[in-house]
Amino acid sequence: MELQLQIKMNKKLFLRDPEQTELGKKIIQHSIEVINKNGFEAFTFKKLAEDINSTEAGIYRYFENKHKLLMYITSWYWSWLEYRIMIHTLNVKDPVVKLKKVIQLLTATVEDDINTSHINENNLHQIIIAEGSKAYLTKHVSADNKDQFFKPYKDLCAKVGEIIQECNPAYKYPKSLSSTIIEMAHFQNFFMNNLPALTDFGKEDDTKVIAYLEDLVFSAIK
């Protein structure tokens, strides 16, 4: 049995579906590399085009601008993460076990997913950590939200919120706690590797971040 994981993306994020063509897949694959390497600010379609031996105009046929491309790949990540959470919590009855699994999946360095040939999930994880919030920290966030560009992120947050409520139906802040876990799983990782004074962890020690988040969450929901 051979399976290919296909995540359905919001059509308004692209002009031409990158999953449908060779160049499209190369754009996704290499943009993840180039953004990860130089950062989103230094990333341009021209440099990406040089990297894949295509042309700037060719990339503009797929994406209106680099911000749409960032929203595309971050959306893809959140959908993929929700899918992984679904898989790993199937048949798990205990919501506490589920929530621990969620924290681990959010925080731990990812192994490359063989079901998605052209996407390097490890690089993508790094992009989410360092660039992810730039997808919504803009003046057009409300317009983008109306276009449903953040649906995968919100769905994930809702899902984690539900698990929190399963653990403790009386807890008053399931959605805020959920977004706090999601953001902090990434920010604490960024801090420990770049601004260590802001954390209690040593470089590249995921397990401590997991322990911190578990302690925080289970104290809050008792």
Add this chain to the structure above:
Amino acid sequence: MELQLQIKMNKKLFLRDPEQTELGKKIIQHSIEVINKNGFEAFTFKKLAEDINSTEAGIYRYFENKHKLLMYITSWYWSWLEYRIMIHTLNVKDPVVKLKKVIQLLTATVEDDINTSHINENNLHQIIIAEGSKAYLTKHVSADNKDQFFKPYKDLCAKVGEIIQECNPAYKYPKSLSSTIIEMAHFQNFFMNNLPALTDFGKEDDTKVIAYLEDLVFSAIK
């Protein structure tokens, strides 16, 4: 008695000290307005120059680029916040009361500080919420950190971490909890006003964010 609050800024952040001249103060004052109005991405020195009837080249005499200017104003904010925390916790013995005050100062909409004539603290608070993390989410964060550009942020985080440890000396994650509170005070505010599905709060309701953070923190440190 007339006092003027002067915050000592890292000299490497600017080329010419904006506090020392009229144009300099106008640059700070108006950049806070223009960044708040159009967002940091759309902000350019040319537009700022038009806004203050000066020239692009004139602004470049003060700041190397717009990112340094962003780090300048965010640094200023963190220093000002630490000062306010200091003032509001003077003579307070109980660390729990102190920590509650910190959460309130971090979260609540600010009233304009009369001691700093040319800075609108309310606008500045909005910039911290929407643009603050862009100051460090870059590929040159480590180099910037070596230049001590994030010292005010780290000092604030250390200060809050100390109060956390006063509350519970056995708590294992004072610095991470501190950076979590600081970031979430701002992110939850951004979410509730722009992506409400990610929170449990209604628009512009600071008090709920404060209640959430207090619950989170005091559960964690017992």
Add this chain to the structure above:
DNA sequence: ATTATGAGATAGTAATACTATCTTTATGAA
């Protein structure tokens, strides 16, 4: 045989992110 699609090639434009230089104006010390 025709037509549509993907994509390479090339050109052009307005705005951005600077750097350089020259002049004017205000201040204050010799």
Add this chain to the structure above:
DNA sequence: TTCATAAAGATAGTATTACTATCTCATAAT
């Protein structure tokens, strides 16, 4: 009064960015 100097206005120029437009060409479906 003269002279020096610092702040800032005025102007020009450059490389890069962020696009848009058009034309060609290969392939594949009808």
